[in-house]
Amino acid sequence: MSRHIEREIEKLKREILALGAVVEESLHNAVSALERRDPELARQTxxxxxxxxxxxxxVEENxxxxxxxxxxxxxDLRLIIAILKINNDLERVGDLAVNIAERALFLATREKIEIPLDFVHMADVAKKMLKKSLDALVGEDPALAHEVCRMDDEVDAINREMYGVIQGAIRKQPERLESLIHLLSVSRHLERVGDSATNIAEDVIYMIEGVIVRHKVEKYQARDSS
Amino acid sequence: MSRHIEREIEKLKREILALGAVVEESLHNAVSALERRDPELARQTxxxxxxxxxxxxxVEENxxxxxxxxxxxxxDLRLIIAILKINNDLERVGDLAVNIAERALFLATREKIEIPLDFVHMADVAKKMLKKSLDALVGEDPALAHEVCRMDDEVDAINREMYGVIQGAIRKQPERLESLIHLLSVSRHLERVGDSATNIAEDVIYMIEGVIVRHKVEKYQARDSS
Incomplete structure (x- = not known):
């Protein structure tokens, strides 16, 4: 019996990892579509x-x-509940990738905008967080999970900086308002990817240590304040 | 044994309802703080x-x-899993209320902006959705839950309209850019409250009918496309 459930849990872990890999790829493609102004890749996403x-x-049914x-x-119970919650978060990241792809689709029809900040870097950090949070799940590695929580500060900082930069760009190029508002959305979506990765990491910590770490840092500040 | 679990489930339902009531109040206060330009109420939220x-x-521990x-x-298992997921969604709505309160705090320090669209109405629809979704949970009423899913279209439509209106206002009053960007965020946060209420309603339907309805309508469109 106990061996049987171990096998079942390994299977659930493989399933959630497979989902994670597909979601990571979707996010990667959405950001590439934005960068390369590639409507075909956006549609594919x-x-x-x-x-x-x-x-x-x-995954939920299983x-x-x-x-x-x-x-x-x-x-074992905590692990399965963590997988259920992580499953939910991964699906949300999939939705965020679609949102970014939709912005990419729109922006590809407009004149290219030069933005001094680097979406590719922001997306890279968000993707790394996602990958590390899933690695933490598979390796049952709380140290890696704690690292993800710390990385979220960087994504939040880039997002805040992006707000200032884009407001400056709107003042300089008011005729590009619509495109710039779309870029602001992309920044926000990437910040929410970071939030989801943090949720996953917190669930991993809970699963391993039995301690609920979420809400410990946010206190008087909502996590997604953008 | 079976009676005992029924009592436990009733207790969990009462707890999730109590959480729902506090979250509803928090959302109500955040929007009132915005409307009345009341920094004290914003801070309280x-x-x-x-x-x-x-x-x-x-609730999760229980x-x-x-x-x-x-x-x-x-x-019974489906019901408890639904409560776990609804719990998660309610906490996210709490975070959204904080985000709105933070915008209210900022906007209260700036000159009042007249916006032709009605945040109070948008917030009312979102709050009604939240309330109905919790009523659907308590009454185990799938018809009410389906109603919530339909109401989400209205919130999405108001949010889309808000984007156009606020872009028009930025063109007319470029000196109010920062405040208008904050208002855009409020609109988006309210739209996400509608999404959370829809998630709750979908979980209620799943709990009662054993059918997963989510993703049935979104197909090629992410739920939060703003």
Missing amino acids: IDGDPAIDQMEVD CLKVLALHQPVAR | IDGDPAIDQMEVD CLKVLALHQPVAR
Whole structure:
């Protein structure tokens, strides 16, 4: 029995990792589409979302099956609940990738905007956070998870900086207002990817240490204040 | 045994409703602070958030206890998993209320902006959705839950309209750019409250009907496309 549930949990972990890999790729493609002004890649990202949604539904169904059949307790129970929540977060990141792809689609039809800040870097940090949070899950590595929580500050800082830069650009080029508002949305979406990765990392810490770390740092400041 | 779990589930429902009531009030206060340009009320909303976070942590702990002690299956299991997910969504709405209160705090220090669209109405629809989704949970009423999903279209439409209106206002009053960007954020936050209420409603439908309805309507369109 106990070995059987271990196998089931390994299977759930593989499923969530597979979902994570597809979501990472979707995010990567959305940002590439924005950078390269590639409407085809943007459309491909949008068209890939129903497959992500289906994977999320499958993972949830499988978690419920394992809960019902094996009635796990203690650490196994916490692990499955963590996978359920991480599943939810990954699907949200998939939605954010679609949102970025939609902005990329719009911006590809307009004149190119030069923005002094680097979306590619911001996206890289967000993607690294996502990857590390999933590695922390698989390796059951709380140190790696804590690292992800710290990285979120960098993404938040870039997002805040982006607000100032884009407001400056609107003042200089008021005729590009619509495009610049779209870029502001992209920055916000990337910041929310960082938030989701942080949620995942916090769930990993909870799963391993049994300690709920979320809300410990936000106190008087909402996490997504943009 | 079965009676015992029924009592535990009723208790969890009461706890999630209590959380819902506090979150509703927080959202109401945040929007009132914005409307009335009341920094005191805005600060009060922000200061109330740690209590919401603690309630969320408690509900999650209690759900895990019930899962471990009673090892529910079928409908009871689905109900507890739904409560876990709804708990998560309510906490996110609490964060959104804080974000709105932070905008209210900023805007109260600037000259009043007249915006032809009605934030109070948008907030009312979002709050109604939240309330109905919790009523649907308590009454186990899928019809009410389906109604919430339909109401989300209205909030999305108001948010889209808000984008156009605020862009027009920026063109007319470029010196008010910063304040107008803050108002745009409020609109987006309210739209995300609608999304959370929709998530809750979908979880209620799943709990009762055992059918996952989410992703059925979004297909090629991310839910939060703003």
